[in-house]
Amino acid sequence: MFILTLTYTVPLDAVDAHIAPHMAWVAEGxxxxxxxxxxxxxxxxxxxxxxxxxxxxxxxxxxxxPFVIAGVAQYEITELVLSRTAPGLERLKA
Structure with missing residues (x-):
């Protein structure tokens, strides 16, 4: 499993201009x-x-x-190897 951490690199008004395409990108994921x-x-x-x-x-x-393409945010990708989960979350270890 991976944790994708997104950090804004510009003020929020510049980020907000790209919210709709970013949310469409998230939906596609x-x-x-x-x-x-x-x-x-x-x-x-x-x-x-x-x-x-x-x-x-x-x-x-x-x-x-779209946030990355527009230059308003950057990502950090962290791999996490889960060894334990709460009941019902076992799928996360796959």
Missing amino acids: YEKGIFLASGRKEPRTGGVILAHGQRDALAALVATD
Whole structure:
């Protein structure tokens, strides 16, 4: 599993101009079965996506995020090897 940490690099008004295409990109990640969970950081400095797949493929995918293309955000990709989950979340270890 991977944690995709998104950090805004510009003021929020510049980020907000790209919200709609970014959210469409996120929806596509769910439709493809890559994204498992996502949400904004609080305070609003970026977001986090839980994903599965291969690091190289995820790096290529985040490069297509409209936020990245517009230069308003950057990603950090962290691999997490889960050893334990709460009941009902076993799928995350796959």
